[in-house]
Amino acid sequence: MTDLWWKSAVVYQIYPRSFADADGDGMGDLRGIIDHLDHLAELGVDVIWLSPIHKSPQDDNGYDISDYQDIDPLFGDLATFDELMTGVHERGMKLIMDLVVNHSSDEHQWFVESRSSKDNPKRDWYWWRPGRDGMEAGTPGAEPTNWGSAFGGPAWEYDKETGEYYMHLFSPKQPDLNWENPEVRGAVYEMMRWWLDRGVDGFRMDVINMISKVLPLADGRLTAGQAYADGSAGYINGPRNHEFLHEMYEQVFAGRTGLLTVGEMPGVTVDEAIRFTDQDRQEVDMVFQFDHVWADRGGDPWRVFPLQLTVLKGIFGRWQAGLAEEGWNSLYWNNHDQPRVVSRYGDDSPEFRAASAKMLGTVLHLHRGTPYVYQGEELGMTNYPFQSITDFRDIEALGQFRQATEIEGREAGDVLTVLRARGRDNARTPMQWDDSPNGGFSTTTPWLAVNPNYPQINAKAERANPDSVFHYYRQLIKLRHDEPAVVDGDFTMLLPNDERLYAFTRKGESAELLVIGNFTGETVEAEIDGWAGAELVLSNLPVNGLTMAPWQAVVYRRPAT
Numbered sequence: 001m002t003d004l005w006w007k008s009a010v011v012y013q014i015y016p017r018s019f020a021d022a023d024g025d026g027m028g029d030l031r032g033i034i035d036h037l038d039h040l041a042e043l044g045v046d047v048i049w050l051s052p053i054h055k056s057p058q059d060d061n062g063y064d065i066s067d068y069q070d071i072d073p074l075f076g077d078l079a080t081f082d083e084l085m086t087g088v089h090e091r092g093m094k095l096i097m098d099l100v101v102n103h104s105s106d107e108h109q110w111f112v113e114s115r116s117s118k119d120n121p122k123r124d125w126y127w128w129r130p131g132r133d134g135m136e137a138g139t140p141g142a143e144p145t146n147w148g149s150a151f152g153g154p155a156w157e158y159d160k161e162t163g164e165y166y167m168h169l170f171s172p173k174q175p176d177l178n179w180e181n182p183e184v185r186g187a188v189y190e191m192m193r194w195w196l197d198r199g200v201d202g203f204r205m206d207v208i209n210m211i212s213k214v215l216p217l218a219d220g221r222l223t224a225g226q227a228y229a230d231g232s233a234g235y236i237n238g239p240r241n242h243e244f245l246h247e248m249y250e251q252v253f254a255g256r257t258g259l260l261t262v263g264e265m266p267g268v269t270v271d272e273a274i275r276f277t278d279q280d281r282q283e284v285d286m287v288f289q290f291d292h293v294w295a296d297r298g299g300d301p302w303r304v305f306p307l308q309l310t311v312l313k314g315i316f317g318r319w320q321a322g323l324a325e326e327g328w329n330s331l332y333w334n335n336h337d338q339p340r341v342v343s344r345y346g347d348d349s350p351e352f353r354a355a356s357a358k359m360l361g362t363v364l365h366l367h368r369g370t371p372y373v374y375q376g377e378e379l380g381m382t383n384y385p386f387q388s389i390t391d392f393r394d395i396e397a398l399g400q401f402r403q404a405t406e407i408e409g410r411e412a413g414d415v416l417t418v419l420r421a422r423g424r425d426n427a428r429t430p431m432q433w434d435d436s437p438n439g440g441f442s443t444t445t446p447w448l449a450v451n452p453n454y455p456q457i458n459a460k461a462e463r464a465n466p467d468s469v470f471h472y473y474r475q476l477i478k479l480r481h482d483e484p485a486v487v488d489g490d491f492t493m494l495l496p497n498d499e500r501l502y503a504f505t506r507k508g509e510s511a512e513l514l515v516i517g518n519f520t521g522e523t524v525e526a527e528i529d530g531w532a533g534a535e536l537v538l539s540n541l542p543v544n545g546l547t548m549a550p551w552q553a554v555v556y557r558r559p560a561t
């Protein structure tokens with residue numbers, strides 16, 4: 001992978017079920033995406049990443065795949081997919097797919113065979129284990145390890161048929177594939193080559209730092225008050241993770257050019273990320289790390305901690321420095337698993353929504369790395385005003401709510417407060433296209449309610465207003481394309497101890513940029529010397545030197561010395 005075109009690219013993520021519904025069933029589909037490709041071309045993005053559209057029982061909205069080489073009828077068919085890919089390519093963009101291979105669906109033929117008997121040839125394609133020593137399988141506490149699953153409940157499901165348990169780090173309908181088995185890896189690589197041969201331009205790899213488990217499987221640490229243990233030491237960045245990704249590179253990507261690979265890696269450290277993304281090691285191009293979106297988490301999972309700006313700067317600063325020489329960062333505020341950033345780290349009140357959305361975009365996009373824009377972020381879409389648990393559809397929210405209230409005895413109100421702030425459905429409400437019923441997303445009631453603010457916040461209004469978040473994002477994307485310092489410039493964090501201003505420089509060969517974002521609703525003076533007379537490149541508000549209005553962002557340029 002010597003062709004590093006993605007360093008100056010911007011990626012746009014589509015969550016297909018919530019993007020645009022063309023066939024009027026309340027669910028987004030491929031035709032809906034085709035109908036809106038010009039929106040993306042106008043925004044100026046280079047790559048589109050599609051969340052899973054493969055055949056799936058939709059237990060986790062498609063992150064549970066039952067056929068890796070077919071399209072779910074909810075979304076369309078392979079012919080429509082090809083048409084979409086052609087439309088993307090014709091507009092000079094690329095298309096990458098989600099690759100969900102830490103686990104499959106329990107309805108995948110592989111698992112159907114695997115569970116059928118202990119001596120089925122595919123038995124070892126998944127993680128089957130007898131009950132804990134001395135305990136009768138199927139009785140409470142007899143799970144092979146004490147790990148909890150991401151969506152509540154244990155990470156093991158008892159299967160009566162053969163009297164054993166199978167591992168599922170996510171829902172029981174998402175059994176983990178056994179990557180120790182070379183046949184599994186071979187089948188995955190073959191499927192990946194099939195998509196590349198069809199014309200796709202790469203993959204976003206789902207929880208790809210969980211594919212190598214630590215053997216023998218062992219109990220994790222149990223925290224007081226929690227029903228199940230954190231087993232992550234047994235499956236995050238396991239001993240063969242690098243080996244598997246390098247093998248995948250050799251078997252799938254070697255000799256092909258123009259592709260992009262990004263590994264989603266919860267809990268990855270900077271040192272590990274350098275190894276995963278060092279081009280000489282031939283693993284992946286970049287990773288998604290989570291430290292900056294976990295900055296408002298503390299020891300108690302059921303509390304929301306206010307953002308401390310110095311903590312956020314510490315995290316980004318560490319990642320920027322760590323990956324300065326080898327490796328490459330991905331930059332994101334949002335995706336289908338995170339609440340809307342303008343509600344989380346900005347201010348979504350009518351007064352400051354647009355300004356803070358633009359400020360957050362500026363700070364993110366001018367870091368070193370490849371920015372990802374999640375659908376609706378370019379409109380400044382906000383969190384949804386969830387009232388009760390029945391408003392949620394997400395398997396994670398529902399499962400965690402059940403575990404927290406029914407097993408761990410927490411107050412429903414406290415749990416709801418956290419789900420309202422952090423729940424994944426905040427990102428999954430339908431795209432707001434215009435002010436017609438259902439925000440122009442669908443002609444019928446959508447699978448998840450549209451945010452009631454769609455008459456004010458929608459793509460049509462944003463496109464018509466030259467001062468909108470949408471047009472500001474266009475400028476940010478164009479700046480990455482036009483200004484080499486944004487792509488290659490050295491990163492230096494300024495004012496690391498300031499709780500109000502986020503400031504840094506990017507020093508390229510011929511130009512140096514100064515970026516400042518005000519993370520508060522107050523006017524703040526930026527005490528930064530040496531920039532008098534610098535050229536203003538971009539701002540979201542009228543500029544007054546280094547006096548920063550509430551939620552203001554400024555970008556200045558001067559010749560590099």
Ligand code: GLC
Pocket residue numbers: 060063064100170206207264336337
């Ligand atoms: C990733 C996906 C998330 C999914 C999980 C299990 O974190 O982004 O949506 O629930 O993996 O596949």
